[in-house]
Amino acid sequence: MWMRASIKSVESVTIAFDDSGKKLKKIPSPSGSNSSLDGSKEKKKKQ
Secondary structure, three states: OHHHHHHHHHHHHHHHHHHHHHHHHHOHHHHHHHHHHHHHHHHHHHO
């Protein structure tokens, strides 16, 4: 019982962590990708 309970608690924690991680990644990823793309375009134009 203890092993099952610990596994379930760990899984719930990892799932919650993944959800929070996805939310954190989703927010900066668009701006980050856009800025990186803009940066590469600017570099190509300059060259």
